[in-house]
Every structure is written in C-alpha cells, then in structure tokens.
Amino acid sequence: MNRDPVLVKKIGAATALEVRATGIQYAFAPCIAVCRDPRWGRCYESYSEDTEIVRLMTEIIPGLQGEITDDSKLGAPFVNGQQKIAACAKHYLGDGGTHLGTNEGNTILDSKKLFSIHMPAYNDSVIKGVATIMTSYSSWNGLKMHANRNLVTGYLKNKLKFKGFVISDWQGIDRITDPPHANYTYSILAGINAGIDMVIIVLISDKSDLFTYRWVEFGYVLFPMGRITKIENGSNGLNA
Secondary structure (H helix, E strand, C coil), rough: CCHHHHHHHHHHHHHHHHHHCCCCCCCCCCECEEEECCCCCCCCHCEEHHHHHHHHHCHHHHHHHHHCCCEEEEECCCCCCCCEEECEEEEECCHCCCHHHCCCCEEEECHHHHHHHHHHHHHHHHHHCCCEECCCEEEEEEEEHHHHHHHHHHHHHHHHHCCCCCCCCCHHHHHHHCCCCCCCCHHHEEEEEEEECCCCCCCCCHHHHHHHHHHHHHHHHCCHHHHHHHHHHCCCCCCC
C-alpha cells in the first residue's frame, strides 16, 4: 500500500499530462472512499480503511490541478495551466461504509461517525481547490445521496463553501427511485434540488423524458449553471 503523499502528487501530475495529451481536460479522480468492509466489491478503489491515510492521498488533487495560490478563495475550483486538468473527488458521501459492504447500499451511521470517518477527505479536497465532486449511488440511513439536500447543498456547498460543481454518478438520478427510472420527473427534481449541478445520462428512453428536460430548462427548477461555466470557461487557467 502506498502512503506517500509526495509520490501520489507526482502520479497526479503525470496523469494530468497524459489526459491533456488526449484533448480531455477532466478526470473522474480521486476516489476518496474509506472502505470499511472488504466485502464491498469496489473496495479496490479506496486508498485505505483508515481515514487519515485517505486524507493524505488527497495530495493527488494539486498534482492533477496544480497548487492553489495564496489569494485563492476558500472552496473555489482551481485548475492552473495547460498541463493540468479538473479533478473529481468521489463518491460523496459514505460509499465505503455501506451495510455488509453492499455495492450502492445503505450506510447506517450516526452523524458523528459519518462526519468523522467519511467527511474529512472531502474537507481537505475542498481546501485544495478540487473542481468537482461526484455524488454516491449509496444512501445514508435510507436517503439516497443523489437526493440528500442537507449533505449536498447544506453541508458541502454552504458549510464547506465548495464552489465547484457537483456531478451525478452514471445514471445516478435514475436510481433515486426503486426500481430505477420509475419516475424520471421526480428523479430530476429531487437530484437538482438536492444540489446536483451536472447530470450524467446515457439515453432518453421516451418523449416524457424529453418533456422533463424542457421543464427543467424553462426554469421550474433552479439550475445553477454558473458553477459549471466557471470551470468550463477556464477558471484559473484551465483553458490557458
């Protein structure tokens, strides 16, 4: 197991160069899950079961994005220059703590344990200027993270002052309902109103979905495009 934050930062810098060489300016990394049960099938994505080791590994963020400057505002996304890319800390929150290690399962914890085990690496990531954060398929005490306004907007955006954008996981809003995609209008409303700024979709299956997208577009849901365009337009030199 690697516990060397200096090496991880160098890996981030090398990764950024390779990704930029393809023309892409964004990577879905790092995964800062704290895997508490090895039965979780995606435990290999986690740096450690130890919160402090995972916190150290957030040094990959300045490797990917560049070092923040002294005049950077708290929580502002920072990506500096043609050799850097936007990072994505994931999966917010508690994906590594699900009951019995069930993938996309339910993390059953009181708030004290959730915040002491699974939140610290996100706090560090925000301080280091991470550009984006991806929500988790999992739930916390029965509430899907893609629909958890208290944690996405209330804590991440308002308390931690995260000013980048929050992105869903692949078809993440579909899975707000059981079965998935049972009520897409509800899923979009729940996800966007929770604080998700960008949604990963795969296909639009029928015309009712098209209507829902138009409904959102015409202003029935407050969609904060400024968070996305801030990064898209080259926040701190992304497109320099």
